[in-house]
Amino acid sequence: xxxxxxxxxxxxxxxxxxxxxASLVADSVTVNEDKQLIATGDxxxxxxxxxxxxxxxxxxxxxxxxxxxxxxxxEATDGTIMTADSxxxxxxxxxxxxxxxxxxxxxxxxxxxxxxxxxDGRYTQLYRTTASSCNACNGQAPLWSIxxxxxxxxxxxxxxxxxNATFHIWDVPLFWIPRMRLPDPSxxxxxxxxxxxxxxxxxxxxxxxxxxxxxxxxxADVTLTPYLxxxxxxxxxxxxxxxxxxxxxxxxxxxxxxLITENRSYLFANGNFRFADxxxxxxxxxxxxxxxxxxxxxxxxxxxxxxxxDILRVTDSTMMRxxxxxxxxxxxxxDNASLPPIxxxxxxxxxxxxxxxxxxxYGAELDTAYRxxxxxxxxxxxxxRGGAFGMWQHSWVFGDGIVxxxxxxxxxxxxxxxxxxxxxxxDLRVVPEAAITLRWPWALTTPxxxxxxxxxxxxxxxxxxxxGTPPIEDSTRNEFDQxxxxxxxxFSGDDAVETGTRTGLGVTWTRVGSTGNDSRLTFGRxxxxxxxxxxxxxxxxxxxxxxxxxxxxxxxxxxxxLNGRALLDDQFEINRAAGLIRWKNRDVALxxxxxxxxxxxxxxxxxxxxEWTFDGDFQLNKAWTLGMNARYDIVADSPVRTGLSLKWQxxxxxxxxxxxxxxxxxxxxxxxxxxxxxxxxxxxxxxRSGGGPAASCNN
Numbered sequence: 001x002x003x004x005x006x007x008x009x010x011x012x013x014x015x016x017x018x019x020x021x022a023s024l025v026a027d028s029v030t031v032n033e034d035k036q037l038i039a040t041g042d043x044x045x046x047x048x049x050x051x052x053x054x055x056x057x058x059x060x061x062x063x064x065x066x067x068x069x070x071x072x073x074x075e076a077t078d079g080t081i082m083t084a085d086s087x088x089x090x091x092x093x094x095x096x097x098x099x100x101x102x103x104x105x106x107x108x109x110x111x112x113x114x115x116x117x118x119x120d121g122r123y124t125q126l127y128r129t130t131a132s133s134c135n136a137c138n139g140q141a142p143l144w145s146i147x148x149x150x151x152x153x154x155x156x157x158x159x160x161x162x163x164n165a166t167f168h169i170w171d172v173p174l175f176w177i178p179r180m181r182l183p184d185p186s187x188x189x190x191x192x193x194x195x196x197x198x199x200x201x202x203x204x205x206x207x208x209x210x211x212x213x214x215x216x217x218x219x220a221d222v223t224l225t226p227y228l229x230x231x232x233x234x235x236x237x238x239x240x241x242x243x244x245x246x247x248x249x250x251x252x253x254x255x256x257x258x259l260i261t262e263n264r265s266y267l268f269a270n271g272n273f274r275f276a277d278x279x280x281x282x283x284x285x286x287x288x289x290x291x292x293x294x295x296x297x298x299x300x301x302x303x304x305x306x307x308x309x310d311i312l313r314v315t316d317s318t319m320m321r322x323x324x325x326x327x328x329x330x331x332x333x334x335d336n337a338s339l340p341p342i343x344x345x346x347x348x349x350x351x352x353x354x355x356x357x358x359x360x361x362y363g364a365e366l367d368t369a370y371r372x373x374x375x376x377x378x379x380x381x382x383x384x385r386g387g388a389f390g391m392w393q394h395s396w397v398f399g400d401g402i403v404x405x406x407x408x409x410x411x412x413x414x415x416x417x418x419x420x421x422x423x424x425x426x427d428l429r430v431v432p433e434a435a436i437t438l439r440w441p442w443a444l445t446t447p448x449x450x451x452x453x454x455x456x457x458x459x460x461x462x463x464x465x466x467x468g469t470p471p472i473e474d475s476t477r478n479e480f481d482q483x484x485x486x487x488x489x490x491f492s493g494d495d496a497v498e499t500g501t502r503t504g505l506g507v508t509w510t511r512v513g514s515t516g517n518d519s520r521l522t523f524g525r526x527x528x529x530x531x532x533x534x535x536x537x538x539x540x541x542x543x544x545x546x547x548x549x550x551x552x553x554x555x556x557x558x559x560x561x562l563n564g565r566a567l568l569d570d571q572f573e574i575n576r577a578a579g580l581i582r583w584k585n586r587d588v589a590l591x592x593x594x595x596x597x598x599x600x601x602x603x604x605x606x607x608x609x610x611e612w613t614f615d616g617d618f619q620l621n622k623a624w625t626l627g628m629n630a631r632y633d634i635v636a637d638s639p640v641r642t643g644l645s646l647k648w649q650x651x652x653x654x655x656x657x658x659x660x661x662x663x664x665x666x667x668x669x670x671x672x673x674x675x676x677x678x679x680x681x682x683x684x685x686x687x688r689s690g691g692g693p694a695a696s697c698n699n
Contacts, residue, residue: 106185133683134652232257246273358394387413427468435461449514480540516557540567
């Protein structure tokens with residue numbers, strides 16, 4: 001019969017004093033004449049969250065020791081598990097000697113030893129040990145193991161110290177290490193070497209990256225990565241710091257290589273902070289020493305860098321933003337001085353609901369574009385604009401379900417133009433605009449629960465420009481899509497506005513299936529009284545009549561997504577088209593995209609653009625994962641980039657192999673082929689990964 005012996009403990013003053021709230025459950029408990037408490041049977045001891053199971057426990061009151069006969073299983077509050085054949089320990093579990101023992105840390109790393117000594121409740125010493133996180137089948141050697149004369153586990157610092165250690169693959173010793181320190185699996189942040197990676201590129205040769213992680217307190221850390229090959233000596237850096245109201249991340253590198261004679265470097269930094277009264281501060285810094293550095297080393301594929309600081313405040317009825325951006329071009333055909341490199345913006349927008357009904361939006365803006373060059377014309381022009389606007393909007397619903405929306409507004413902009421004689425230096429532009437939009441939604445729900453909504457829409461709009469015509473700086477790239485089908489102006493910026501009278505026609509069909517299959521289709525066009533020559537031919541908006549817009553989306557419950565959009569002229573020839581197919585389930589994640597754009601000299605596109613991209617991840621089985629990506633230029637009949645990665649992982653080892661090729665070249669960057677391989681042993685904090693499937697044992 002099992003029973004609780006806490007009452008017996010109360011009868012033994014010495015033991016009760018030392019153990020406090022300890023409790024013991026056993027099949028049989030007796031006290032002999034030598035003041036020994038003997039518990040036998042299925043024994044369980046509980047003390048401050050720790051537990052011990054054994055076949056027999058003898059508590060010797062004169063020596064205040066526990067003599068235990070196994071099998072013994074000790075589970076500590078931190079998740080540590082110890083097993084042993086026999087043991088001798090004090091009742092507080094602070095000091096112990098376990099023989100034929102095994103220590104399991106964080107349910108990952110197993111350390112077997114002839115003997116385990118525990119001291120002061122902090123240090124666990126293991127003698128003649130074998131450590132591994134691999135499963136060993138039928139007495140066979142594990143895939144990897146570390147054998148050491150002695151291992152000390154510091155439970156407070158969560159560190160493992162190995163003495164006279166040898167690393168083995170199966171049963172074959174590879175190398176000997178006199179002393180080494182590794183973090184135990186429960187430690188999330190520990191200084192030390194991370195997973196090395198071998199990297200081979202066609203320009204930098206064969207090299208190795210050796211990242212070293214250094215924690216800087218609880219909220220900051222830095223990772224230093226020497227990258228060494230026959231062609232380069234590089235030091236990479238990642239710095240991270242978390243604050244109570246935000247975070248900062250810095251990435252950079254410094255290189256000395258054989259590609260150019262000068263030192264090379266780059267720096268990317270970003271931060272995001274939140275302050276009182278809904279204010280947000282965001283910044284990013286992007287800089288590099290030369291045009292080819294980022295792509296030669298694979299740090300980034302960007303061909304324009306932007307460094308910016310942004311202050312934003314958004315409330316229920318207001319928005320304030322201040323932004324300053326510096327651009328640096330890496331393109332061969334661009335001059336940084338004429339981008340413009342410096343762009344600034346300050347804006348405020350508010351919204352109120354007047355008693356007369358509707359919503360009144362208002363705001364003010366100040367922006368500038370500055371070029372270093374003083375040449376007359378596009379390459380040296382500086383433009384500053386200050387403006388204000390107001391827009392009123394109100395909707396009515398009529399008895400037959402027609403929704404009418406009226407809107408009208410006025411905006412005024414004062415321009416200051418320098419270094420361009422084609423425009424007045426100071427010019428005032430006033431734009432009144434108005435529109436009426438009618439929507440007639442038709443809704444239907446079928447007996448199966450599928451909902452349909454068909455919404456034909458027509459919009460009548462008119463606007464006029466009073467005053468000067470400013471230069472176009474930020475409306476150089478415009479495109480017709482379902483988002484601006486019923487906009488008052490379809491220019492992408494504020495320096496250009498649509499004028500005259502125009503009519504927008506469209507219909508949208510939305511289907512929401514009862515089984516999770518949804519779809520949406522939009523069809524529309526814009527008619528103008530007069531053609532607008534400021535739109536480019538491939539934008540779909542040039543001429544008195546726009547292209548036909550067709551856009552759709554389909555989502556299925558099994559994870560399949562299809563998006564598509566096309567612009568067709570009256571001869572049903574495609575000016576622009578884009579499509580995306582995506583499918584994701586537990587084992588497969590696939591996405592493929594296609595884009596087409598007809599040639600357009602106004603957008604510096606002398607040839608048609610036709611490209612497809614593909615990305616795929618395949619979980620081949622529990623251990624193997626395959627990744628693929630590609631980008632192909634159909635017009636040039638040439639690949640742009642390709643990539644392949646393969647990962648194998650089990651409960652104790654992770655191996656990553658990758659290969660990639662960038663085929664494009666420029667005056668500063670040649671095509672590059674890269675190979676990489678890295679491997680890690682799981683079970684230590686410095687080499688942890690997600691943890692793969694456990695190896696199975698066949699009898």
